[in-house]
Amino acid sequence: MISPRMALRHLARLVPMLSLVLVLASCSSASDDPPSPTGGVGAPSEPTPGMAICDNQVPGPESAPPGAITVDPAVDGDLIAGTEANPPGSTFWLRPGTHTLGTGEFGQVAPKDGNTYVGAPGAIIDGRGLNRYAFTTEARDVTIRHLTVRGFVAPxxxxxVNHDSGNGWVIEHNTIEDNRGAALMAGSHQQVRYNCLRNNGQYGMNAYQAGNEIVDLVVEHNEIVGNNTDDWEAKVEGCGCTGGIKFWSVDGADVRNNWIHDNHGAGLWADTNNNDFLIEGNLIENNDAEGVFYETSYNLVLRNNVLRGNALVQGKEFADGGDHFPAAAVYLSESGGEPRVPARTDKIEIYGNVFENNWSGITAWENADRFCNSPANTSTGVCTLLVPAVSECSQPAIADEPLYSDCRWKTQRVDIHDNTFIHRPAVVGCYPGFAGRMAILSNYGTYPDWSPYQGEVIQQAITRDQQIRWHDNSYTGPWTFTLGSVDRTTNVAGWQADPYRQDMGSTFAADESGTAC
Incomplete structure (x- = not known):
């Protein structure tokens, strides 16, 4: 359904990589840029007690709230029966103990609009490896608090939880762990707060809704750790289906003050026509792949986060295989700012972050062969947000404007400033030519044979014309820079020299930790 990262990248690099002589357009003036959002709160360099949610949950009420229906753990399926027997808007209080939902594969709770489920201290809903789902249906405005949900086997x-992506759900102060599939799904206006989403088989959350209508999603103060225990990328190569949280076509999301760590894949992955994301104040560390992966999406502010130790597993796998593609803490893949798509910003702005000892820093990539209606875009049937129908992106119309531009997801209008980048080989390891890089690059376009983007045109565009700018950052350690194609790497002087002029106003310091490669 969605284009896998690995398949696209490897397809792009089946063709020869040619060296470029590129001219980078002069940076746009400050008056051309929209005002920056303000008010971000910096993430701590270590998890605070408020971020370490797992095993530190706020307990639920010890007695039933007024008017609540009491659920008995000694009665198998009591929660299902109580939900069926009572009207919408009912509140259920689950006594301490382990609650079960019968022995059938589809034993599940089907909430009604406005229902609330709250657990006493020690209240657990256990699927026992028998039930697929805990909470289903498209009911609206359901609240789930103070529960441990474990042992379910979602495909x-x-x-x-929220299997059918109901709208308006509030999911807070829960521990959802040791399940197959995703801990929870998402709907519009959903609030996911103060949860422990731990050691689930695929995702902590899969923010997907049929019809791609999720808006106004809030994810804050959660600990999201250890997900993708089933290692789905190994089972289904190139599936693009793993990580801490995956977002699909979400229009408006605030992801703030979370601790996102040690997931077996990306920490946060926004894939296909997401828009208007604010990611701030998070501690994102030690994820096997990218800390933040923003793919074929639009308009992002990434500010005041700490990203540390990300993509080390992925980067070492690449290096061991001789693959020079720059695995990075932040990966922008065919994603950029677009003023014609309404959002709180009209660019990708990355500022105020600390990047410490990740495999590499930021990679800005655009696959020349990936565009609407191309066989290289395995998001089958999906077009950009600027073109209403896939069929419009075909010859001869695609060879001319506006479709020549609008049929592409472009990495453009990217402003990277006032960040701290630290790379210490003593921590990351000595991998010269692989680790410790920044990158702006594409591939030599070859496919399909009717593509108007063949040759070096996208390599030149991303490096020269698409307003991608690093400036006023602080660097420590031995950094190198990839420009245009994966086989072209330069030093600081080359990165800052004409025609590129990247990182003007930035500072560069040696690593004084004592390890040199």
């Missing part, structure tokens, strides 16, 4: 790409 790949499905979720245990």
């Amino acid at each position: 790949r790409n499905e979720g245990v």
Whole structure:
């Protein structure tokens, strides 16, 4: 359904990589840029007690709230029966103990609009490896608090809580762990707060809704750790279906003050026509792949986060295989600012972050062969947000404006400033030519044979014409810079020299930790 990162990248690099002589357009003036959002709160360099949610949950009420229906853990399926027997808007209080939902594969709770489920201290809902889902249906405005939900066996790409992506759910102060599939799905206006989403088979959350209508999603103060225990990328090569949280076509999301760590894949992955994301105040560390992966999406502010130790597993796998593609803490893949798509910003702005000992820093990539209606875009049937129908992106119309531009997801209008980048080989390891890089690059376009983007045109555009600018950052350690194609790497002087003029106003210091490669 969605284009896998690995398949696209490897397809792009089946063709020869040619060296470029590029001219980078002069940077746009400050008056051309929209005002920056303000008010971000910096993430701590270590998890605070408020971020370490797992095993530190706020307990639920010890007695039933007024008017609540009491659920008995000694009665198998009591929660299902109580939900069926009572009207919308009912509140259920689950006594301490382990609650079960019968022995059938589809034993599940089907909430009604406005229902609330709250757990006493020690209240657990256990699927026992028998039930697929805990909470289903498209009911609106459901609240789930103070519960541990474990042992459910949702299939790949499905979720245990809010399985049918109902709108307006509030999911807070829960521990959802040791399930298959995703801990939870998402709907519009959903709030996911103060949860422990731990050691689930695929995702902590799969923010997907049929029809791609999720808006106004809030994810804050959660600990999202250890997900993708089933290692789905190994089972389904190139599936693009793993990580801490995956977002699909979400229009408006705030992801703030979370601790996102040690996931077996990307920490946060926004894939295909997401828009208007604010990612701030998070501690994102030690994820096997990217800390933040923003793919074929639009308009992002990434500010005041700490990203540390990300992509080390992925980067070492690349290096061991002789693959020079720059695995990075932040990966922008065919994503950029677009003023014609309404959002709180009209660019990708990355500022105020600390990047410490990740495999590399930021990679800005655009696959020349990936565009709407191309066989290289395995997001089958999906077009950009600027073109209403896939069929419009075909010859001869695609060879001319506006479709020549609008049929592409472009890495453009990217402003990277006032960040701290630290790379210490003593921590990351000595991998010269592989680790410790920044990158702006594409591939030599070859496919399909009717593509108007063949040759070096996208390599030149991303490096020269698409307003991608690093400036006023602080660097420590031995950094190198990839420009245009994966086989072209330069030093600081080359990165800053004409015609590129990247990182003007930035500072560069040696690593004084004592390890040199």
